[in-house]
Amino acid sequence: MSAESSHAHEHHWEWSQAPFWVVAGVFFLVPLTFAAYFQYQNPLLAAIFAGLGTPMLLAGIAMWVNEGLTVKPLIADVAGIGLPIFIISEIFIFLSFFVAYWMMRLGADVWPPEGTPEFPVTLPLIMTVVLLSSSVTIHIAEEKYAHNDHGGFVKWLIFTMLLGLMFISMTFYEYNHLFHEEFYPDTNAFGTIFFSLTGFHASHVIGGLGIFVCVLIPALRGLTNKTFITCASIYWHFVDVVWFFVVSQIYFW
Amino acid sequence: MSMQTFKEWFFTTDHKRIGIMYLIGSMTAFVVAGMMALLIRLEQSQLGPTITDNPNEYNQWLYFHGAAMVLAFLIPGLTGFFANYFLPLMIGAQDVAFPRINAFSIWLFYGAIILALLSFVIPDPPDIMWTGYPPYSITTMGNTAYYVFTLHLLGFSSVLGAVNFLVTVIYMRAPGIGWNQLNIFTWTTVAAFVLQLVFIPVLASAVTMLLFDKYLGTNFFNPEAGGDVLLYQNLFWFYSHPAVYVIFLPAVGILFEIFTTMCKNRVFNYKACVYGGIWGIVGISGFVWVHHLYVSGMPDWLRIGQMVTTLLISVPVGLMVMSMWGTLYKAAITFNTGMLYAISCLFLVLSGGLTGIPLALTAITVHLSETSFVHAHFHFIMAMFSAFAMFGGIYYWFPKMFGRYADGKWATTGFILNIVGVHVTFVPLFIIGAQGMPRRYWDYQMFPQFEPYHQVATLGAFMVAAGMSVTILNWIICAFKGKVAPENPWKSCSLEWTHAPNCPQAGNFPNPPTVTADWSPYGYADREANLKATTDPGFPGAAKPAE
Known part of the structure; x- marks a missing residue:
C-alpha cells in the first residue's frame, strides 16, 4: 500500500507499483535482451532492451524494499517461513544439475574426459573457508542486531559482503585461469557441468550480495526490519551449504 | 475511471482482484489457443494442403495451442484464478500471506503471455511444441529462447504462488479451523502447490540446459561430447507428468465444492479422499514420468516398474471418484x-x-x-x-x-x-x-x-x-x-458463502469468522448447529442461526 492510498476506512483496496516494475525490468532485461543478442544477433537491440530494463528493475526493487521497511504486513514474521519453503524449490534446481552431472559422469567411459586440465586443490579450499567465514560473520551481524547494536550490525554486514565479494573474485580468477588453458563450457561434458554448476552457485552468491545491498543501504539510514535480515541470512546460509555439495562433487571426487 | 480506481485495479495486491486478472489472462490464452485448435482442425479436414502449404506454420499453431492451453490456461486458471479468489475466502483469511508477491506472480504470468503472443510477430518463432525435445529444439532456426523464457516466467510465477499459498493455508486459517475441517478444494490446491514447488524447478533446469546448449554451446544433450539426449526427456517429464495432477487435483476440488453444495451432503469418505486420494496422488506422482519415454527405450525392469506405478495412480484417483459418487448417493440434487x-x-x-x-x-x-x-x-x-x-x-x-x-x-x-x-x-x-x-x-x-x-x-x-x-x-x-443473486444463493455451508458477502470488498469479511471443532464446511446434516459453531457473519442477508 502506498501512502497516498490511505483512507479513513478500516479496509481499503491495497495496491503497490513495485511488483509491476520489477517484472517489467526482468522482462526487458532477460528474455528480450537475451533473444535479441543470441537469437537475432543484434547487439544494438540487446543494449536498448537492457538499457530499458535495468532502471525499471532497480526502481522496482527500491520501491519494494522501501515498502517492506515502512508498511506493516498483514501477518507478522511469516516471511521467515516462506523463504525456507522457497529454498525447497531452489534445492531442486541444484539437484537437477547434479543429476545431469551424475548421469554424464557415471555413463562416461573415462573421467575426466579428454581436454580437461589439471584442477587446483588449494583455491577451492580457500574459497570454502572464505564462504564459511561469511556465514559466521552474518550470524554475528544478526546477534549484534538482536542486541540492538546497530553500528556493530552494519560493520559485520559489511564484513560479510566483503567476504562474498572475495569469493566471487576468486571464482572469476579461476574461470580466467581455465580459459587460458583452453577449457570452456563447450570443451566437453565436464566443462559443461563445471561452468554451469559453479556459475549457477556464483549467481546465487551474487543474488545474496544483492539482497545484502538492499539491507545495507536502508540500514545506513537507520531503517531495518528483523524479518528481512533473518531472510537474507537464511538465504546466505543456504548458498553456503550448497557450496559444500558443489565443491565436494566437482573438485574432490 | 479515475486514476485512483485505475491504480487500485492495475497495481492491485488484493487476492480477489488478482484472481480476476488471472481469469482474464487465462481466458484470453484459452481463446487464442482455441483458435489455433480450429486452424489445426481445418488443416486436417482434407488430405493435402488445406489452409496452409507450409508445415512450419502448422507447427507454430501446434506450439501455441499446446503451450498456451496447458501453461497459460489450465494451470493459471486453476492455481491462479480459482486458488487466488476462493482459497483465502474458504479458510476465512483477509488476504494471502504475501500480497505483493501475489502481484509479482500475476505480472510474471502476464509477461509470459506477452512473450508467447510475441511469437506471432517475431521472425523465426518457436516451433518446438510445448515439449521442446532436443536435438530439434537445439538445431532449429526457431526462437527456442522465447520458449525457454516463457517457461521460466510461468515457473517462477507458480513457485512463488506455491510459497504464498502454502504459508497462507498453514498460518492464516480462521481461528479454530482444523486440518479435517478444510474444504476439499483447499486440500487439492495445497497438494497442487506442493507439486509445483517441488517439480517446477526441475523443468526450469531442463529448459535452462536447453538454452545453454543452443546458445552457449554446452553439451548437456549432446551425446558426441558426453551429454545425454534422454536426460532432457527425463527432466521434462519429471515435471510435466505431475503437472497433469497440478491441473487434475484443483479441478477435482472444484467438483467437490459443487457436488456437496448442490447435493446438500457431506463429502463421502472425507479422510480417505484427502489422505488417500489427494496425498496418494502427490506421493506417487514423482514415480511415473518414465511412461512418457516408453518408446525412447529403457531397460525392462524400469519399464515394468513404471507400468506398475502408473497403474497404481488409479487407486488414489479411484478413492476420489468414489467420494464423488458417494456424495451424490441418495442426495436431493439441485x-x-x-x-x-x-x-x-x-x-x-x-x-x-x-x-x-x-x-x-x-x-x-x-x-x-x-x-x-x-x-x-x-x-x-x-x-x-x-x-x-x-x-x-x-x-x-x-x-x-x-x-x-x-x-x-x-x-x-x-x-x-x-x-x-x-x-x-x-x-x-x-x-x-x-x-x-x-x-x-x-x-x-x-x-x-x-x-x-x-x-x-x-x-x-x-x-x-x-x-x-x-x-x-x-x-x-x-x-x-x-x-x-441473493446472499448465499445455493445455501452452502462453506465460509466463502456464509461469512463473506457477494462481491467481497477489501478485507473480505465484515466480521472475520471463528469456528469451533463442531463446524464443518459440509455441515448440511444440521445447518442450525453448524451456523452456531461459527461467529455471526455480520452483514445483511447472511444466514444466521435461530436463537
Missing part, C-alpha cells in the same frame, strides 16, 4: 449449469481414465504411442475434464464474484454444444488413433481412409467453438446485466 458441468465431469474422468490404461500397459502402448489415441486420451482428462470443472466452478461461484447469476438458457445451450462437440471431436480420433493415425502431423497422405473421421472431428471442433462463444459471451453479459 440441477443448475454448474452442476451440469460437474456431472458431465464424472463421465469424462471415466472415459479419459479408462483410455489411459492401455497407454500404461507396456505391451499395448508401443502400438498406440504417438497416435491420435494418445492425443484424444489426454484431451479427455486435461482439455475436457479439467476445463469443464473450471467452467462449472465459474457458474457455481459467479454469484459470489459478481453478485449475479450466469445460469439460464444461454448457459445451458453453451453446455450442450460443448459436451456434444467435444465428443464429436475426440471419439473419431480415438478410433483412427487405434488404427494408426499419427499425431502432430501436418498431413496424412499415407492414410486417405481417415479423411472422413477428420472431417467429423473438425465439425465437432466448430461445435465447441460455438458453444464456448455462447458461454463466454454469456459470462461477460451476466457479469454486468445478469439476474441479481
Whole structure:
C-alpha cells in the first residue's frame, strides 16, 4: 500500500507499483535482451532492451524494499517461513544439475574426459573457508542486531559482503585461469557441468550480495526490519551449504 | 475511471482482484489457443494442403495451442484464478500471506503471455511444441529462447504462488479451523502447490540446459561430447507428468465444492479422499514420468516398474471418484449449469481414465504411442475434464464474484454444444488413433481412409467453438446485466458463502469468522448447529442461526 492510498476506512483496496516494475525490468532485461543478442544477433537491440530494463528493475526493487521497511504486513514474521519453503524449490534446481552431472559422469567411459586440465586443490579450499567465514560473520551481524547494536550490525554486514565479494573474485580468477588453458563450457561434458554448476552457485552468491545491498543501504539510514535480515541470512546460509555439495562433487571426487 | 480506481485495479495486491486478472489472462490464452485448435482442425479436414502449404506454420499453431492451453490456461486458471479468489475466502483469511508477491506472480504470468503472443510477430518463432525435445529444439532456426523464457516466467510465477499459498493455508486459517475441517478444494490446491514447488524447478533446469546448449554451446544433450539426449526427456517429464495432477487435483476440488453444495451432503469418505486420494496422488506422482519415454527405450525392469506405478495412480484417483459418487448417493440434487458441468465431469474422468490404461500397459502402448489415441486420451482428462470443472466452478461461484447469476438458457445451450462437440471431436480420433493415425502431423497422405473421421472431428471442433462463444459471451453479459443473486444463493455451508458477502470488498469479511471443532464446511446434516459453531457473519442477508 502506498501512502497516498490511505483512507479513513478500516479496509481499503491495497495496491503497490513495485511488483509491476520489477517484472517489467526482468522482462526487458532477460528474455528480450537475451533473444535479441543470441537469437537475432543484434547487439544494438540487446543494449536498448537492457538499457530499458535495468532502471525499471532497480526502481522496482527500491520501491519494494522501501515498502517492506515502512508498511506493516498483514501477518507478522511469516516471511521467515516462506523463504525456507522457497529454498525447497531452489534445492531442486541444484539437484537437477547434479543429476545431469551424475548421469554424464557415471555413463562416461573415462573421467575426466579428454581436454580437461589439471584442477587446483588449494583455491577451492580457500574459497570454502572464505564462504564459511561469511556465514559466521552474518550470524554475528544478526546477534549484534538482536542486541540492538546497530553500528556493530552494519560493520559485520559489511564484513560479510566483503567476504562474498572475495569469493566471487576468486571464482572469476579461476574461470580466467581455465580459459587460458583452453577449457570452456563447450570443451566437453565436464566443462559443461563445471561452468554451469559453479556459475549457477556464483549467481546465487551474487543474488545474496544483492539482497545484502538492499539491507545495507536502508540500514545506513537507520531503517531495518528483523524479518528481512533473518531472510537474507537464511538465504546466505543456504548458498553456503550448497557450496559444500558443489565443491565436494566437482573438485574432490 | 479515475486514476485512483485505475491504480487500485492495475497495481492491485488484493487476492480477489488478482484472481480476476488471472481469469482474464487465462481466458484470453484459452481463446487464442482455441483458435489455433480450429486452424489445426481445418488443416486436417482434407488430405493435402488445406489452409496452409507450409508445415512450419502448422507447427507454430501446434506450439501455441499446446503451450498456451496447458501453461497459460489450465494451470493459471486453476492455481491462479480459482486458488487466488476462493482459497483465502474458504479458510476465512483477509488476504494471502504475501500480497505483493501475489502481484509479482500475476505480472510474471502476464509477461509470459506477452512473450508467447510475441511469437506471432517475431521472425523465426518457436516451433518446438510445448515439449521442446532436443536435438530439434537445439538445431532449429526457431526462437527456442522465447520458449525457454516463457517457461521460466510461468515457473517462477507458480513457485512463488506455491510459497504464498502454502504459508497462507498453514498460518492464516480462521481461528479454530482444523486440518479435517478444510474444504476439499483447499486440500487439492495445497497438494497442487506442493507439486509445483517441488517439480517446477526441475523443468526450469531442463529448459535452462536447453538454452545453454543452443546458445552457449554446452553439451548437456549432446551425446558426441558426453551429454545425454534422454536426460532432457527425463527432466521434462519429471515435471510435466505431475503437472497433469497440478491441473487434475484443483479441478477435482472444484467438483467437490459443487457436488456437496448442490447435493446438500457431506463429502463421502472425507479422510480417505484427502489422505488417500489427494496425498496418494502427490506421493506417487514423482514415480511415473518414465511412461512418457516408453518408446525412447529403457531397460525392462524400469519399464515394468513404471507400468506398475502408473497403474497404481488409479487407486488414489479411484478413492476420489468414489467420494464423488458417494456424495451424490441418495442426495436431493439441485440441477443448475454448474452442476451440469460437474456431472458431465464424472463421465469424462471415466472415459479419459479408462483410455489411459492401455497407454500404461507396456505391451499395448508401443502400438498406440504417438497416435491420435494418445492425443484424444489426454484431451479427455486435461482439455475436457479439467476445463469443464473450471467452467462449472465459474457458474457455481459467479454469484459470489459478481453478485449475479450466469445460469439460464444461454448457459445451458453453451453446455450442450460443448459436451456434444467435444465428443464429436475426440471419439473419431480415438478410433483412427487405434488404427494408426499419427499425431502432430501436418498431413496424412499415407492414410486417405481417415479423411472422413477428420472431417467429423473438425465439425465437432466448430461445435465447441460455438458453444464456448455462447458461454463466454454469456459470462461477460451476466457479469454486468445478469439476474441479481441473493446472499448465499445455493445455501452452502462453506465460509466463502456464509461469512463473506457477494462481491467481497477489501478485507473480505465484515466480521472475520471463528469456528469451533463442531463446524464443518459440509455441515448440511444440521445447518442450525453448524451456523452456531461459527461467529455471526455480520452483514445483511447472511444466514444466521435461530436463537
